[in-house]
Amino acid sequence: DSSMISVNTTTDYTCGDDEEYHLMDEYCYKIFFHETTWQDAKSECERNNAMLLIPQQMKTLNLIKFLFLRRRSYTSSGIAHVGVIYDNRTHTVIQYNTTNGNTLPNTPNPNAIHTLCEKTFRTRYETLMSSSTLSKEDKERLKTQQTGCAYVNFRDDFELSISCNEIPCNQLATVICQKSPIRKTRSIVAKRDNIGLSINDAANFSKPVGKRFSTIFVIFAIIFVLILLGSIYILHKRRSMQENNNRIDTERHTSNLIYSKVSTGNEFDLN
16 A cells, blocks of 8 residues: 555664673673683584674673672683684684684774784793793694684783783683674554645645735735724724713713702792
8 A cells, every 4th residue: 555654663672582691882792600611612602693702892891891790609710702813823813703703904003902912912922932841842832823812801900901812722711602682673654644635726836925925915904904993993982982971971960960959949948
């Protein structure tokens, strides 16, 4: 029906039926209060149709930290996995979105994930390679392990920051999954009224603005003249009534004087 109009209006964003997901900023986050390796954490999030935590803003990390630390019964290292891996051979950060990995471009922003990962990985790698306690075999093995998994330490006393210096990627840490919210929409259906215009109405609407204005002016002028004539008539009637009342009062006063004289004359006659 061409007279019906459908308008879609966004009403709400939800995280679905799982109440353990929390909507913060643009994503839903869920903390699994157990620790596992980075690869197992990634697989667990994928089974939940989500991805491993990849924070976009510092305020988001602070909100997740609040949710993490308020669970006082949970004893952990305070470390949570982050869904990126730094590859030192290509100097790139691989961001894992569900089952596909996307490469983040290099960025000059010192607070960006790429810069943080590159800096922390190289610092850790150089420290291990220069360590006197590490055997020659271990150092040779490190040369082949040119990747580091990212994590964040929520128990750090300093400002929260992402590190990619977990070179073997077998560190146990908490699993935090992230997914896009569900956008619920509702459809509003409205009916459009078709207003039919007669030929005369259409002709009136097609008249120039000047002609329509002159017609309105004439109508208002006639109304003004009628109001003016009515006011003059009312004033004339009031004036006539006032003169008539004055005349009646004068005649009544004269009659009273005559009556008073007659009465006085009669009194003298009685004496």
